[in-house]
Amino acid sequence: MLLVFLPIYIWADEGMWLPCCLSKQTKQVMKDMGLNLTPRQLYNPGGAALSNAVVSFGGFCSGVVVSPDGLVFTNHHCGFDAIRQHSTVKHDYLRNGFVADSLSDELPNPDLFVSFLVRTEDVTERILQALPQDVTEDNRSLIVDSLSTLIADEAVKNDTLLRAVVSSFYAGNEYYLSVYKDYYDVRLVYAPPSSVGKFGGDTDNWVWPRHTGDFSVFRIYADTHNEPAAYSKDNVPYHPDYYAPISLAGYKEGSFCMTMGYPGTTSRYLSSYGVEERMNADNMARIDVRAIKQAIWKDAMEKSDAVRIKYASKYAQSANYWKNSIGMNQSIKKLNIIGKKRRLEHQLTEWIHRKPEERNKYAGILTELEDSYRNRYKNARAMAYFGECFANGPELVTAAWSVLNFDFEAEKSVLEERVRQLLELYANIDLDIDKKVFVAMLKEYAAVVEPESLSETYATIEKKFKGDYQAYVDDLYSHTELDTPRGFERVVKKDSTYVLFEDPAISFVIDMLVKSYELSAAADDDNMKIEKNERLLNEAVREMESDKDFYPDANSTMRFSFGMIGGYSPKDALEYTYYTTIKGIFDKIREYKGDSDFEVIPSVIDLLENRDFGRYAAEDGNMNVCFISDNDITGGNSGSGMFNGNGELIGLAFDGNWEAMSSDIIYEPNLQRCIGVDIRYVLYMIEKYGKSTRLINELKLVE
Structure with a gap:
């Protein structure tokens, strides 16, 4: 039991x-x-x-x-x-x-x-004391972020070789400062x-x-x-x-x-409703989309040693959490994880009802979580598929995004490093493979999301190319300057004959950003409610079992x-x-x-x-x-x-x-x-x- x-x-x-x-x-x-x-x-x-x-x-x-x-x-x-x-x-x-x-x-x-941990320090009291009694969730995030930055800066102000980060623990109920030395x-x-x-x-x-x-x-x-x-x-x-x-x-x-x-x-402390969303949105998007992309890559890798070397690391990284997501969804069902979570939540509800002093603080958190997750599900699922199909899909899109966001005002050493990384990205793109991936991603996204989750690009494909994704992709790659480093070079040289924002790859990226913002903004209210109530749920569980020895969820700290x-x-x-x-x-x-x-x-x-x-x-x-x-x-x-x-x-x-x-x-x-x-x-x-x-x-x- x-x-x-x-x-x-x-x-x-x-x-x-x-x-x-x-x-x-x-x-x-x-x-x-x-x-x-x-x-x-x-x-x-x-x-x-x-x-x-x-x-x-x-x-x-x-x-x-x-x-x-x-x-x-x-x-x-x-x-x-x-x-x-x-x-x-x-x-x-x-x-x-x-x-x-x-x-x-x-x-x-x-x-x-590599990073060595120098020290860790509990800064929870300093951060929580700075939060007003009835602070809204978005203002809470702003205050926590600002104070975390201040604490981190103070920790390393006398040693430029150190790096400091304040991380959230227990869903935002505690905060710890970690100081590192990077080599x-x-x-x-x-x-x-x-x-x-x-x-x-x-x-x-x-x-x-x-x-x-x-x-x-x-x-x-x-x-x-x-x-x-x-x-x-x-x-x-x-x-x-x-x-x-x-x-x-x-x-x-x-x-x-x-x-x-x-x-x-x-x-480990996520609500049953959060587990359901992870299964059906995040994991399913990763499973569906990466299977398609990896099949294209693997076919090409088996035909050429040069392609194999170019794509070996990308394929391995993609496949690792593709298989992880498959196994996770299977285990959640087989081990009845959601049922176990629901029984825990029922136990918590009974505890809250037995504790009059806790009712005002915790009553309703599970109902609100259920409502908020249900309200945002359609957009959460669309965002998950969007990320896998486009942000994590065609490498031309990644390159175009890098050029669009390139910081030409950065310090010389940073500038040189980012140029090197961009050229490395280009050196490992095979355009024929990337075009196949692009076509497949456009098709997959359109097939799995609601029509209102499609960007304006899809209307263009329908109107100008009669719904032919291959024709659209061929046209884009034949007219973009960003399929090789030459487009970036023209931007660097301030070539007046090249207008970056008129490049079709940049137009695609901007169109995707607009749609991404729309999808995200539509879920803002529910996102804030979920963040707040998952934090309260975490706090309530630990309060209910205050005699137990709890550990925080992993968050990339030692x-x-x-x-x-x-x-x-x-x-x-x-x-x-x-x-x-x-x-x-x-x-x-x-x-x-x-x-x-x-x-x-x-x-x-x-x-x-x-x-x-x-x-x-x-x-x-x-x-x-x-x-x-x-x-x-x-x-x-x-x-x-x-x-x-x-x-x-x-x-x-x-x-x-x-x-x-x-x-x-x-x-x-x-x-x-x-x-x-x-x-x-x-x-x-x-x-x-x-x-x-x-x-x-x-x-x-x-x-």
Whole structure:
């Protein structure tokens, strides 16, 4: 029966906890489960601690520093775009892998940075005290934003190398300041072949059992004072004040396991009505639209290595959360998540009725949430499809939007970086593919939304092109100057013969912006009511269960989770063990013969067949590849270190499991698992495949 109220009753291994703010209850649970470190060894602003070795990698993944010279371990899929950018048909690092034989061979990545957390501070009281008693929701947002900016600016005013952010927690009931130091010179050091780092591809994504060597290696560089600096040949390896030791002892079922990283977003306290909208609007738009776009991309990628390299990263990023959305919707239905939410909300309603002092504050919030979500559903669904079809659709639209919003008044360094990013975008567009995507997106959007959600472009297509989407797209691409960088160059040179706002690509973007604004504005009132009542719902649930130990939803701030290594039973009569070995790689190669997701290059097969595992072998002499624990995980956790009770690295988290894809909404303790790559397999591939003993020698290995 406890499963009905999972958002209230927090299980020992559930939660994404703030390192700064552990309760006595949580500390004791961790100790009882097997953690041998003190709280100050986990998080200690101004001193050495395990959290100092954990980085936000690029703002979208996590990583862990593992050497005194700034080596960072993260996932292969986190480093995938950087690996792709350095790849060519001649030097195909995606297919064959990459190893730098010396510091001078390590490859810079202008778009990458890592962030170290300096400190976290609770600023809730300062912000909430500034809010007038009867403030409207829109004014509340303005005040919170203004005060958050002021607090962040104050925190870094004496140190220009720091960055500060105030983030909302518990749906806006609490606020915390996080101060970071960012390093911008991050170089690629090692990447396994994709047939290791991406083994299983889309087929195995979010699935256990897994056999993916999902890792890559980078190095942080700094100036001669060990401070952040833009890329320079004069920079030197960064020297951290703490780096993670690595265990070669492995793990057993029931072993303590802790992850530390930067999980992106969860919605554990979201109302049942919010879950319904997410299913039927956001997730369905992602499922429907990306399936169409990815099919076009994949067909072209399979016909050309040059296209494959151009589109590999885009395809992987798109497919990742496409499959996630499919699994989430299936899990929400199968596990009756909405029913569980409704029962919780019924319990809350009864509690409110029993508490006269709470009636004025909380009475009606669920009714208003139901009404507001219902009122905005049509526009929310249209906006979701709009975003997937156009904002996240044809790359010509992305390029045109970038040119339209280009800030020519920015500082020189910022200007140069944005020009570089724009040219990089153009370098990776195939116009024939993009036209196919454009036509498909126009058709799909028109097919799924109400007529009033269509922009003026559709009237033009009907009138001028007799409803022929292909004819419209062909005409647009033949007349725009923005299908290549030449249009941007004409703007830069102030070419008087070129009027940017008359370019058909810009006209399309502006038309889309107008319609987007109309759709958004139509839902403004309901948006404000939803924001307010979701916040009150969050507050009410925590008040009702004030004796419980709550954790906030993930919001890209540093968190850790703790749990145990162990298998699970996804359904009757089926039991999954807690680790996989290289035997499963060969089994899948045979089972999926001819499937590109399971193709392994001969040099890797030869290595694995040789079975020279050395000190990286498990106790039984085999090579473990992946393992699972019941740690809490979501997007952004990819690359998080998985640590034993002594704070030694035993793996890198890279995925959740299919049966618990609704975990962003409710944690299911019997089903949810965190999938990690065994650190011994990582080291084996570095030393035996990459023959890079120089990297192994940097590490602190605990035998």
